[in-house]
Amino acid sequence: MSILRSTWTITKRELAAYFASPVAYVFTCFFLLLSASFTFLLGGFFPRNEASLAAFFLWHPWLYMFLVPAVGMRLWSEERRLGTLELLLTMPINTSHAVLGKFLAGWLFLGFALVLTFPMVITVAALGDPDGGVIACGYIGSFLMSGAFLAISSMTSSMTRNQVISFILSVVICFLLILAGWSPVTSVLVKLYESVWFLRLLVAALVVFLSAVVLAVLRVTSVLAGSRRVSLAWWGCTAVLTLVGLFWDRIGFLGKGAIRGGVELLAASLVDFAVKVSVMGHFDAMQRGVVDLRDLLYFLTVMVFALFTTGVMLKTRRA
Amino acid sequence: MEAYGEAMIEAQHISKWFGPTLAVDDVSLKVERGEVQGFLGPNGAGKSTTMRMITGFLPLSAGSVTIGGHDIEEDPIAAKSLVGYLPENAPAYPEMSVEGFLRFAAEIRGLRGRQVTEAVERAIRTCFLERVRYQSIDTLSKGYLHRSCFAQAILHDPPVLVMDEPTDGLDPNQKHEVRELIKEMGKTKAIIVSTHILEEVEAICTGVVIIDRGRLVFRGTPAELKARSALAGAVSCRVFGPSAEELMASLRGVSGGGAPEVLASSNGGVAVRVPPAAEGGDGLARRVCRLFVEKGWEFDELHTEGGRLDEVFRAVTLPDTVQENGA
Ligand SMILES: Nc1ncnc2c1ncn2[C@@H]1O[C@H](COP(=O)(O)OP(=O)(O)OP(=O)(O)O)[C@@H](O)[C@H]1O
Ligand SMILES: [Mg+2]
Numbered sequence: 001m002s003i004l005r006s007t008w009t010i011t012k013r014e015l016a017a018y019f020a021s022p023v024a025y026v027f028t029c030f031f032l033l034l035s036a037s038f039t040f041l042l043g044g045f046f047p048r049n050e051a052s053l054a055a056f057f058l059w060h061p062w063l064y065m066f067l068v069p070a071v072g073m074r075l076w077s078e079e080r081r082l083g084t085l086e087l088l089l090t091m092p093i094n095t096s097h098a099v100l101g102k103f104l105a106g107w108l109f110l111g112f113a114l115v116l117t118f119p120m121v122i123t124v125a126a127l128g129d130p131d132g133g134v135i136a137c138g139y140i141g142s143f144l145m146s147g148a149f150l151a152i153s154s155m156t157s158s159m160t161r162n163q164v165i166s167f168i169l170s171v172v173i174c175f176l177l178i179l180a181g182w183s184p185v186t187s188v189l190v191k192l193y194e195s196v197w198f199l200r201l202l203v204a205a206l207v208v209f210l211s212a213v214v215l216a217v218l219r220v221t222s223v224l225a226g227s228r229r230v231s232l233a234w235w236g237c238t239a240v241l242t243l244v245g246l247f248w249d250r251i252g253f254l255g256k257g258a259i260r261g262g263v264e265l266l267a268a269s270l271v272d273f274a275v276k277v278s279v280m281g282h283f284d285a286m287q288r289g290v291v292d293l294r295d296l297l298y299f300l301t302v303m304v305f306a307l308f309t310t311g312v313m314l315k316t317r318r319a
Numbered sequence: 320m321e322a323y324g325e326a327m328i329e330a331q332h333i334s335k336w337f338g339p340t341l342a343v344d345d346v347s348l349k350v351e352r353g354e355v356q357g358f359l360g361p362n363g364a365g366k367s368t369t370m371r372m373i374t375g376f377l378p379l380s381a382g383s384v385t386i387g388g389h390d391i392e393e394d395p396i397a398a399k400s401l402v403g404y405l406p407e408n409a410p411a412y413p414e415m416s417v418e419g420f421l422r423f424a425a426e427i428r429g430l431r432g433r434q435v436t437e438a439v440e441r442a443i444r445t446c447f448l449e450r451v452r453y454q455s456i457d458t459l460s461k462g463y464l465h466r467s468c469f470a471q472a473i474l475h476d477p478p479v480l481v482m483d484e485p486t487d488g489l490d491p492n493q494k495h496e497v498r499e500l501i502k503e504m505g506k507t508k509a510i511i512v513s514t515h516i517l518e519e520v521e522a523i524c525t526g527v528v529i530i531d532r533g534r535l536v537f538r539g540t541p542a543e544l545k546a547r548s549a550l551a552g553a554v555s556c557r558v559f560g561p562s563a564e565e566l567m568a569s570l571r572g573v574s575g576g577g578a579p580e581v582l583a584s585s586n587g588g589v590a591v592r593v594p595p596a597a598e599g600g601d602g603l604a605r606r607v608c609r610l611f612v613e614k615g616w617e618f619d620e621l622h623t624e625g626g627r628l629d630e631v632f633r634a635v636t637l638p639d640t641v642q643e644n645g646a
Contacts, residue, residue, distance in 0.1 A: 009426045013412070020414040083410030087471070090374040091427045092400035315378070 003100075006093040010101025011108070018071075018109050027071055028113045034063055035117055052130055056120050057138045057287040061178045061279060064149050069170040071110060072153025073163045075102050076314065080161035089314070099311045103154050103303075110146040114139065134289030141286025144299035145279055149174050151306035158313040177302075181278020189274065193267040196249060202267055204245040211238040326351050326385075327401070327479050327509030328373060333382035335368050335533075342368045344533035345382070348511070350526075352478065355505035357524035357541070358513035361636050365533040366513040367407045370483050373511070374404045386479055400429065403477040405485055409468035413457035417448055417467050420456060424471040442470040445500065447493075461488040469497065473504070480510040486519060498523050517628040521545075531636040544631055551626030552595035554604045557588045560616040566591060573610055575603050592624075 018024045038059040079085040088098055124130045149170070156169040179185050192198045215234055244251070249260070275281060279302075282295040328350040335343040343365040350356045360366050371377040373384050375391040375398060384391040389398035411420055421442055425435040443452055446466045451459060456467065465488050472480060485501065486494045501510060502523045514520065520527055521541050529537040529544075537544060545551055554576070558566055563581050566589055570579040577594040584590065595603055604623045611618050 005429075006427060009423065013415075013423050016419075017412065017414050082413065083406060083408060084412055086371065086376050086406045087404070087410055087468075090376050090399055090402070090404045090406075091424075092396045092429065093427060094396065 003094070003097055006097045007101040007104065010088075010093075010098055011105045014075075014102050014105030015108060018105065023070070023074070024109065027067060028116060031063065031067055031113045032116055034067075035059060036120070038063070039120065053120060053124060053135055053138055054287065056117070057142060057283075060142045060287075061145065061283060064146050065171060065174045065178060068110065068146055068149035069153045069156075069167045069174065071106055072150045072170060073157050073167040075106060075154050076158040076310070077161050077163045077166045081163075085314075095311050095314050099154070099307055099314065103151060103307055103310075106150050106154070107147050110150060111143055114143055114146070131289065137289045137291060138287040141283050141295070144286070144296070145283050148177075148279060148299050148302040148306070151303040151310075152177075155306040155309045155313065158310045159317065177277065177279050179278070180274040181276075181280035183280075186271070186275050189271045193264075193271050199263050199267055200246050200248065202270070203248050203263060204242045206266075207241045207245040208238060211235075211241070327387050328356075328384075328481075328511060329386075330369070330373055330384045331382050333369065333372055333384060334380045335365070335372060335377060336380045342533055343372070343530075346530060346533070346535050347382075348373075348528060350479075350509040350511055352509050353506060354526055355501060355510045355512060355524045357520040357527045358511055358530075359515075359517070359520065359527060359632065360513075360530040363532075364530045364636070366530065367483050369530070370404075370481050370511065370513065371406075374402055374481050375399055376406075401477055402479045402481060403472035403475065404480075405469050405472040405482040407483040409465045409487075411456045411464060411468050411471070414455060416453050416455050417459070417463075417470075418443070418452045420467060421470055421474060425474055428475045430475060438474050438476075442474045445473065446470040447496070462490055462493060465489060466493065473500075478508055480504065480508055482510070482512045484513055484515070486514065486516065494519075517632060521628065529632070529635055536635045541628075545626035545628060547631045547634070548624075548626030548628075550592075550594070550624045550630065552603065553592050553624045554595075554607050554621065555582070555590065555592040555624060556607065556611075556618050556621035557590045558611060558616050558618045559588045561589070561614070563589050566616075569610060569614065570607070573603070573606050575601070575606065588619075590620075 035056065039056040042059070076085070079088060089095065121130075121135060124135075152173050153166070153170040156173070157163070157166040159169070160166050211234070215231065248263075279299075282298045285292055285295050326349045328348065330346065330348040332345050332347055333343060334341065334345055346365075346369055348356070348369075358366050358369070368377065372379050373386075373391070375384075375395050379392065384398075386398040387401045389401070391398045412423075415423065418439060421439045422435055425438045430438055443449060446469055448463070448466060448470060451463050451467075454463075456464065459467065465485075469482075469485060472482065480501075482501070486497050489497060498519060501512060504510065505523065505525070512519075512524065524541055527537065527539060527541050527544050528535065537547075561569070563584055567579055567581070570576065570591065570593055573593065575596050577596050579591050579593045582590040582592055593603065593607060604621065608618075608621060
């Protein structure tokens, strides 16, 4: 069976399931009410006195952060809990079709809720003379962002049969993705990386991270196949090295010259990276009407990555 | 159309580890067209786990499974399209109607347009779901839920059926219907059925496999399984007239019989059982009967025991109690 057919069959079923449950209506009402009241009460729609939907889109990352995981949490957790996962995955379809089909259903649903905000467009159009292109671009950006968040929810939902855990996990991930590029946070980050404690923690974290990676690789290549004593000794060494890392700048040769420069560069690029992986920058550009291929690619990358992980989770953690 | 007698389901040395525990340990199975393989074992023996591996839900820890010649891990779509699967506890989407659920199953199986309607109608008829076709699944009674999921499994007329406790939760009439249906389908399909009901094995299966704590402990026909019973071939009857001692003494003299045993004595009758001797047990009933006639004793309920499945089952699988005491 072609990928389109099987995917669409699953999408149809899933969409029907959304509209059969009260979650759909609750979500739509919440989304419309919150987005309207935030726009007019908190977003300063009227004081801005401009014919744009900036006050409206401003709140979308924050709304989506809670609402999208609420839509996505059931995607796979529910299948696991009901045991229908067993039915679905023993059907003659690719796991990727199922992942895609379910994701599309959720995304179409989110798109439906977004389309229902059209009175906003009418309002600005009635009050002034807005730029249609900018508004369309904002809507596309918002839709893409909801897709990225939904893919993340799909990923967390594939990991557990508990919807609540799935919800909390994906809210946390979405929150981090927002925070990393939210201007108050980035300005703090930039200040932070000038402080010596930030550099110290960074080095310590790096030590722990590298140690864990090396241990994992050794486990996989079964050099240290699951021996408890070896891994205890390993973590002991890591703890000592972490302490050394915490005070690296006090240790003569480490705290100077090239090494110091390297650590500072690392800190700077980390902050830079955090800003780049955040949805904020990308969404902000789109809602201001700036069309950049990189922003589109960013959202697509997040979706592909999260959906791919969903597939891997479903293949490896079936029980 | 594949020839009959070809192995449709072939599991070779499959094992499953759940973390450190071995749930299925080197089990091999082969089911051909025209066979209904009964799958028995105590709770937690690994029946469902084996079926999940055969249907491609759980990845194998070791071994291989082929369905109609297609490897379930190498070529899952071709293999899965030959299988109808009824999982344990009959999972189904609660918000759908029975008909909607079946339509979904048909579509995802690749049926289109008219085919879908025809397949769904056929399944509804065969599984007697007419009464609940528009009812939503979460309001169904357990038996109807089970039947809906059963309908989903046979919908596309697959050559291979894997059913995990298909008669669980059905009323006696439905149990009978489902058994007849499986027997009928078993003529042309390769079927694996797990069950805890031993009579069911006798009624529908052409072969039996018993697993215990993940290991295969018996493979054969239901008749062979029964023949393993110590009771198989024993002659029981109720005799009126002689005292128990007198009866015992005469029965001991019957050739081909083992040590007779008094089961009960009531209303002037003595119920006895004569087990067959290790050799020459054939025709035991006839000789016992002749003895009674010679002696002029009245008797009734004279019959040869076919062997008791539950007894064999207990003998080949170690009951939990023994396991725990032994541990
Ligand atoms: N996902 C899992 N994780 C860990 N252990 C599991 C998992 N699934 C099954 N097991 C274990 O594997 C063993 C076999 O379970 P299985 O469900 O196959 O038994 P069964 O023969 O179907 O039993 P029943 O007659 O009760 O249905 C059990 O000990 C069970 O606890
Ligand atoms: Mg079971």
